[in-house]
Amino acid sequence: MRGLIERLCTSYGPAGREEQVRAAIITEIVKLNESYTVDTLGNLVVHKSAAAGKKILVAAHMDEIGLMVTYIEENGFLRFTNLGGIPPGILWGLRVVFADGLVGVIGQEKIEGTRKPDLKQHYIDIGAADREEAQARVKIGDSAVYFAPVYQAGKRLSAKSLDNRIGCVVLLETLKRLGGLTLPVEVYFAFTVQEEVGLRGARTAAYRLKPDYGLAVDVTRVGDTPEPDFKTGVALGKGPAIKIMDSAVICHPGVTRLMQDVAEKKGIPFQPEVLERGGTDAGAIHLTREGVPSGALSIPCRYIHTPAEMVDLDDVENSIALLTELLKSTDW
Numbered sequence: 001m002r003g004l005i006e007r008l009c010t011s012y013g014p015a016g017r018e019e020q021v022r023a024a025i026i027t028e029i030v031k032l033n034e035s036y037t038v039d040t041l042g043n044l045v046v047h048k049s050a051a052a053g054k055k056i057l058v059a060a061h062m063d064e065i066g067l068m069v070t071y072i073e074e075n076g077f078l079r080f081t082n083l084g085g086i087p088p089g090i091l092w093g094l095r096v097v098f099a100d101g102l103v104g105v106i107g108q109e110k111i112e113g114t115r116k117p118d119l120k121q122h123y124i125d126i127g128a129a130d131r132e133e134a135q136a137r138v139k140i141g142d143s144a145v146y147f148a149p150v151y152q153a154g155k156r157l158s159a160k161s162l163d164n165r166i167g168c169v170v171l172l173e174t175l176k177r178l179g180g181l182t183l184p185v186e187v188y189f190a191f192t193v194q195e196e197v198g199l200r201g202a203r204t205a206a207y208r209l210k211p212d213y214g215l216a217v218d219v220t221r222v223g224d225t226p227e228p229d230f231k232t233g234v235a236l237g238k239g240p241a242i243k244i245m246d247s248a249v250i251c252h253p254g255v256t257r258l259m260q261d262v263a264e265k266k267g268i269p270f271q272p273e274v275l276e277r278g279g280t281d282a283g284a285i286h287l288t289r290e291g292v293p294s295g296a297l298s299i300p301c302r303y304i305h306t307p308a309e310m311v312d313l314d315d316v317e318n319s320i321a322l323l324t325e326l327l328k329s330t331d332w
Contacts, residue, residue: 005150012097013064013145014064014084014144014145016194025168025191026044035047043202043205045189046188046189047189048175050182050187053332055211055212057205057206057209057214059282060167060168060216061194061202063164067086067096067143068083068141068142071140074130076133077124078125078126080124083196086305091122093106094147095146095147103147108122145161148160152313155312158310159308159309160309162309162310167299168191171217174327175189177320183328185329187327199279206284206289212293214282214295215297216296216297217297219298219300219304220243220298221301224302230277232275234273236301239263239268240269240315241298242298243295243296244256245275246275246296247275248280249280249296251295258326258332263325266322268318268325297322297323297326
C-alpha cells in the first residue's frame with residue numbers, strides 16, 4: 001500500500017487537471033480486473049453490481065489544491081491565483097511544480113507592519129530573466145502544485161495531496177478486498193474531479209448515477225496539535241472518523257448509525273466528527289435530484305492543504321476495513 005500512496009501523492013493533479021492521477025488509478029483498476037467508465041467531466045467510476053439491492057455511491061476526489069498563473073511580470077516572475085484553499089502564510093520559499101515538470105519557488109514581497117500576506121503579495125520564480133523567457137516556459141492558465149517528497153516515520157506518513165489521494169487509496173484497497181464477492185448492494189466507486197473548487201465532479205456523478213445512498217471518503221482536521229484552529233476530539237491513530245456534520249452537510253442519521261453499528265460489531269475503532277469548517281463530496285451528493293441520504297468516512301489528517309499533510313497508517317487500514325465491512329452489510 002505504501003507504494004500506491006506514493007504513486008498517487010506524487011502524481012500531478014490540481015483541480016481541473018486530474019489526468020495524471022486518473023491514469024495512475026486506472027492502472028490499479030486494470031490490475032484488479034475491474035471495468036470502469038470516465039464521464040464527460042472526468043470522473044472515473046467503477047461499478048460493482050449486485051443481483052438486487054440499494055445503489056451506493058462512494059466518492060473520493062482525485063484533485064488537489066493548486067496555483068494557476070494569471071500574469072507574467074516584465075522581469076519574468078509569475079503572478080497566480082488559487083485553486084482551492086491555499087494558506088498564504090505558508091507559501092514563502094515553497095517549491096511548486098507544473099505539469100511538464102518545471103519547478104518554481106514562491107517568493108513574497110516585503111510586507112509593511114504586522115499585516116499578514118495574502119496571495120497578491122506572492123509570485124513564482126522559475127528562474128527566467130524576463131517575460132519573454134518565462135513565456136517560453138509557462139502560459140497564462142498553467143497550473144502548479146506543491147513539490148514535496150513522501151516521508152514516513154513509523155506509522156505516520158507525510159506528503160502533499162494526501163487530501164485526497166489517501167481517500168482514493170482507501171477506495172482502491174476496498175475494491176481489492178471485495179474482489180469477486182457478490183455484494184448485497186450495488187456500488188459505484190467514484191473518483192471525482194474538482195472537489196477543491198466546489199464539489200463539482202460529485203455533483204454531476206451523483207446526478208447521472210441516481211444513488212439511493214451516498215458516502216464520501218476524505219480527510220478531516222484533527223485537534224491533537226498545540227493550539228489547533230478549533231476544538232475537536234479527532235486525533236491521529238484513534239481510527240477513522242464518522243462524520244456527523246460539516247459546513248456542507250448534516251449527515252443522514254440512518255447512514256451515520258449504520259456506520260457506527262458496523263464499526264462496533266466488527267471491533268473497528270472510530271471517532272465521531274463534527275467539522276466546523278470545510279466539506280466533502282457528501283455536500284454535493286446529498287442535494288442531488290430529490291435528495292440522497294449521505295454520510296462520510298473521514299481519515300484524520302494534520303496540516304491539511306500544506307505540502308506536509310500527515311496521516312497515521314493504522315487509521316488508513318481501519319478506514320479500509322470499515323468501508324469494506326460497510327459495503328458487505330445487509331442493513332442498507
